[in-house]
Amino acid sequence: MSETSTHTSSTLPRRQLGRYLRDWRTRAGLTIAEAAKLMEWGATTLQRLEKGQADRIRTIDIEALCRIYGIPDDIAEGLKGLAQQTAVKSWWHAYGDLIPEDFDVFVGLEASARRLTAYQCELVPGLVQTVDYARALNTLGYPANSAAELERRVQLRLQRQVLITRRHQPANLEVVLCESVLRRVVGSAKVMAAQLRHLADLSTLDNVELRVLPFSSGVPLGLSSGPYILLEFGADAKGQPVEPPVVYVEGFTGDLYLERETDVRRYRQAHEQLLRSALDISASRHLLRQVAKEFMV
Template structure:
């Protein structure tokens, strides 16, 4: 039997098309086993296609569309064109030598979201880092990495930051712990420049930055950083992302994402209002 092999972190479009295939299969009243028999593959292969864990083989997709009752050739060709586009690697593919597989998925989600919300207790978020700050953070996390590898990591952050200046830039709403601003990373000059960058970011219409001061006391997310992505695509649910030392977890079940959303909403109410952030940052910059 033929089978499909994993092809790296999925693009968001591949996730969307997988969900559309699932909807079509379920509306046709067919099981994974039924679809697998039609393709002469295992039922697990069909499941992995729908979960975007493998690439969308065009002959497979075409056969499934006909099996599911999609006979209009214009619709079929349109779906196949999207499948070809979905199989193309994202820009981050050229950085696969320094980008972990689990983080490649993050970059894909980040690039397609129209709302990105986050809590960050340790570092300035990558989308708002200066190059010198990013370099210092990467060096702290990878003390034995060669200089070239660190510079490749800085280049990834630089590419990601184009997101904030494109025409359809997403809303970036971040709650950042005061610890981030007090932790000396890269030395005083690097920190002053980084805080200046944050001050500039507060003036961007699509960026909302709130600081959680020490004086606010405990809050609902003291266990660690996380992101929540929202998309302008009906098939794609909100997705939460939580990182750890050696990998990351992605959550798309409604009850899981709701827990992250509730914590973040409570934190936004507890943190200093966004309109005070610029003054708060200016005060810390003077202290450095």
């Protein structure tokens, strides 16, 4: 099937909108049939909206659903912003543009992933951060926040980690970390030592593969790809992807979501090259524990 004919009506913003609406409908204790009746719709109409397959989405309808489900105003604003996004394969989400800055689009996407493939050259990824590492980053990143708000941010980040640590069907995580991530001090030497030991311990899990790209490997790609996360969402009974894979590229003023097959393929190829240049899992674990000891000297 050609790239242009696949998932043409199922863009990422609309899928995220549908995912949030489905979750809030469930919280409200309503079936699709009951909610659709309140909207004076057929059940199929609401079902298509929840699957991100609605051809036409009206803001007034999203507002009505938000009222029915009891969705808080701040989240409702984010959902209305998602509803207004253009149907595109590559989506640049600028912070505060239509969608409020505090509305986290990525978290809902991440929670639905079955496999995450990541590369980081600056920071430890959020899914594998310790509480002290996360707190140190948030303190620097949100200096105007109160202590209570900072703690809320930290706890939200920790809650996301259940995705890979839960007993039932944990997501698979494959990460390549530049050696610079291990040696860049966040918080303090004590915080870094604990963080690196945590990474080493996590790498013993069956669903976690963590490799370090050492300084000695140079620049395997010949250019900088920047950090990225490739998210995949599993397959249905017929072996077809439940949703198309997405490459997430985090930016300072906004985030980029790439769905085009050519873009996803290029990131896959880049990751394969990074894996070939990285240490194997055992050697990476050894280096993590070695650098952790160095921080405590």
